[in-house]
Amino acid sequence: MVKRIGNKFTLSDLWVTSNEKLSDFYLTSWQRGDSAVPMLLVRLFLSMVTVGILVWSLISGASPYWLIYLTNWGLLLVTSLTLSSLLVSCFAVGNKLPDGGNLPWYVSMYWLLYNITVSVAIMITALYWILLFSPEIKAEQTPAQFWLDVATHGFNSCVAFVEVILSRTPLHFVHIYQPLGIGLWYAMFSAIYYLAGGTDSIGNPFIYEVLDWRQSGRAGVIVAISAASLIMLYTALWGLSICRDKLSTLLIRTTSLSLPLTPPDRHTATGIV
Template sequence: MVKFYRKSVPLSALWVSSNERLSDFYASSWQRGESPIPMLVIRILCAGMALAILSWSLAEAPTPYWLIYLTNWGLLLVASLFLCSLIMSSMAIYNRSYETKKLPWYASLYWAVFNVSVTISIMITALYWLLLYNAKVREVETRAFWLDVSTHGITSCLAVIELLLSRTPVRFMHLYQPLSLGLWYAVFSCIYYVAGGTDANGKHFIYEILDWSQSKRAGIIVVASMAGLIIVYAFIWAIALCRDKVSTLLVRTTSHDLPPAPPDRHTGIV
């Protein structure tokens, strides 16, 4: 379900603490009813792939420098997304009778991680293939190329699968959540540079395009990236809107959920 508010919004709605239906976080858009089983199966498969890619990346670069790269932050986010989603689906199996709009902690946690990880993973994919990928360097490194494809492509595809198949709400007012993480990484990279940090090759920047020794260019990149995040989040919001409209029209029709009318006691006609 997607909500877009044209009127004033209470401050409580800016957080991920309330929603009309808890089933929006464990049922699929493409199913009738509210069984948590279909999304649980999908999430188990996606979690396995996300954790496999995360493990591969860690095995290829087992150094403290692994933590300084935005790509690896994205890997951790996507892995966290599916771990949180598994908790959400598992809890739904044991406790589906939730009559209040206030969400349990595990639903709020999943929702916040969803908002951030889907947006950031798509943004990382776009930035890498548009600005950072060097075909000449990778053409002779087959193993490294497929790791790039996995970390900068497959992980974002997994996040998009969660977006398309789930009913997870996307509210435009939650834009501040992925923006906050994007700004935090920019601040972190600047602090890291000022503190004399280097990358794995001893260079005084994490990414050459974000070299704070050229502060004007780095600032422009940060501003452009924040604008890109807004565009990506708007795109995600639009996809979720279309997802809910189409699935409600074609699959989640309320008429199929209504009990049959009793027959007329005089004519016997239903």
């Protein structure tokens, strides 16, 4: 379990093995009571969407180069997030979540994927539409290719954002190293891939032109700016999660999972026993 000394965090807070309430991982922020069904239905829909987009991407562009692109890393992350969240909700509906102790491995896996994916997915969307997309690219695409681009660089962020807004999953600032680590891991992968003589699908000696390691100075600046932007984005999502919890607690949630939300007793409220 996570132990605290006053208001200070211990090293165990840096990982995803303990949380005060297990229900945070399977209830929505916008419900009364303790039914796991509402979030199960939401996650079932999100899982169907992400699996559909993943299959569409694989059918349309399957090649030995598919895994070198950050977009497809993000697609795999979002799909893994929705499937792991669905697994947690299924266990919750089946009353198979244990009481007390550390979080089950599948809850920790979901929480780790959540911490990484919600900011990385939105970051991928921003990088694509700001740095990579151009009217010339759209003119060369078929309608199917354009809508696949929209799905992989737009719907992915929508799925992540819906999970943030509707769930109660905590987003702790101390976990910022998790999405940042994935981002830096991809940057190192792209550099190693270049040094090993790797090319993109049409033979260019880079994966993305803006991350061309032949111009290492410019590539380094892009990585640094992206890392700083990811930190700011994660901070904004952290603040959004705090606002979500405070607002939903104030307006919607019950104070206890074992009691229904009821108005205060008239005599108690006036101090009469």
